[in-house]
Amino acid sequence: MNNKFSRGQIFAGSLLSILLLSACSAPKAESPTTSTPAATSSAAGDTLRLLYWQAPTILNPHLAQGNKDFEASRITYEPLASFDKDGKLVAFLAAEIPSLENGGVAKDGKSVTWKLKQGVKWSDGKPFTAADVVFTYQFVSNPSVGATTAANYQAIKSVEAIDDYTVKINFQNPNPAWSLPFIGSNGPILPRHIFESYNGSKAREAPANLIPVGTGPYKVVDFKPGDIVIYEANSFFREANGETENLDSSEL
Structure with a gap:
């Protein structure tokens, strides 16, 4: 099965089918320069x-x-990056992976700076910027929210937007685990303009908890909690900006 997302629908149901899930596991991602464009019908x-x-x-x-x-x-939201099956960081919302060589990882281990992709839009058409990354940290670290991913962000002292497409994460101490925050299934970025009014004890009342606004390849069109989710292609996904992406199941 080609692992490139099509423009059709995804149905996530509640029936047990381990064999089907195994059969649907995607192979290794193709190179974006050689992959076939997604179908438009x-x-x-x-x-x-x-x-x-x-x-x-x-x-x-x-x-x-x-x-x-x-x-x-994860079908609708994206992290800055995620690890593939070989333990290599793969960029999603990040423009590049920070390192000592490119100056992204501070020599003293107390900060990491992420460059973000430009031109990315949320599924409602609003632009994705560094302010969304800063807000996601504020949301997750707010004890009134009760975020289940909060442990991944405890080593952080502050998160600051250097400009619209640069984020600096400052750690309380030298941190060899600089790649923990905003990475993988625990690290998707939330849209500030959607969740800002729910950053507190009303976090679980946000309508977007059921109909999310994400930057990923799909958007939710119907969700019955405990039963079924129906997704359709996100027309604002990066293909609209001349960029097509593959998603390897090992990079979730």
């Missing part, structure tokens, strides 16, 4: 059905209660 063959033994109940990764919620959220 929707047909019966463009629908992928994922059957889980337990259905998701919330689509906010930072309020997730298990893999069922993390994986359902």
Whole structure:
């Protein structure tokens, strides 16, 4: 099965089917320079059905209660980067992976600076910027929110937007685990303009917990918690900016 997201639909249901999930595991990602463009029409063959033994109940990764919620959220939300099956960081919302060589990782180990991709949009058409990364930290670290991913951010002293597309994470102490925050299934970035009014004890009341606004290749069009989620292609995904991307299942 080609691992490039099509423009059809994804159905995530609640029936047990381990064999189907195994059969649907994507192979290693193709090179973006050689992959075939996604189909622009929707047909019966463009629908992928994922059957889980337990259905998701919330689509906010930072309020997730298990893999069922993390994986359902990851289809719509993206982290700065994620590890592939070989343990290599792969950029998603980041423009590049920080390192000592490119100056992204501070020599004293007390900060890391991320360059962000430009031109990325949320599924409602609003631009993605460094302010969304800063807000995500504020949301996750707010004890009134009760984020289930908060442990990944405890070593942080502050997160600051250097400019619209540069974020600096300052750690309390030298931190060899600089790649923990904003990475993988625990690190998706939330849209500030959607969640800012719910950064506190009302976090679980946010409408976007059920109909998320993300930067990923799909958007949710119908969600019945504990039953089924229906996704359709996000028309604002980066293909609209001349950039096509593959998603390897090992890079979630």
